[in-house]
Amino acid sequence: xxxxxxxxxxxxxxxxxxxxxxxxxxxxxxxxxxxxxxxxxxxxxxxxxxxxxxxxxxxxxxxxxxxxxxxxxxxxxxxxxxxxxxxxxxxxxxxxxxxxxxxxxxxxxxxxxxxxxxxxxxxxxxxx
Numbered sequence: 872x873x874x875x876x877x878x879x880x881x882x883x884x885x886x887x888x889x890x891x892x893x894x895x896x897x898x899x900x901x902x903x904x905x906x907x908x909x910x911x912x913x914x915x916x917x918x919x920x921x922x923x924x925x926x927x928x929x930x931x932x933x934x935x936x937x938x939x940x941x942x943x944x945x946x947x948x949x950x951x952x953x954x955x956x957x958x959x960x961x962x963x964x965x966x967x968x969x970x971x972x973x974x975x976x977x978x979x980x981x982x983x984x985x986x987x988x989x990x991x992x993x994x995x996x997x998x999x
Contacts, residue, residue: 882933949994
């Protein structure tokens with residue numbers, strides 16, 4: 872399960888993720904993070920079975936948590952199935968099906984935004 876964790880000025884002053892890992896005993900993969908001065912966010916990947924325990928350990932002042940779903944929005948009407956997104960995505964979010972139509976596996980997305988930036992049809996957008 873992907874978790875989007877956002878920190879306000881109180882949240883960035885404490886090692887919240889590390890403390891939650893120690894408290895819960897749950898292994899977490901930090902897929903992407905941006906901490907800039909007094910605020911920031913991190914995209915975490917947690918095993919579905921352990922997510923509740925980890926969220927409980929991470930819940931504290933200055934931290935907001937939400938389950939990240941549908942990170943990539945794909946407009947089927949705008950897409951021409953050119954495959955450019957397949958070639959630039961390092962996380963293999965995109966593929967073709969047997970009919971050569973684009974398939975999106977948004978669970979693999981780490982919110983880098985390259986696909987949306989380079990899509991010639993503007994058929995992709997990132998939901999942060």
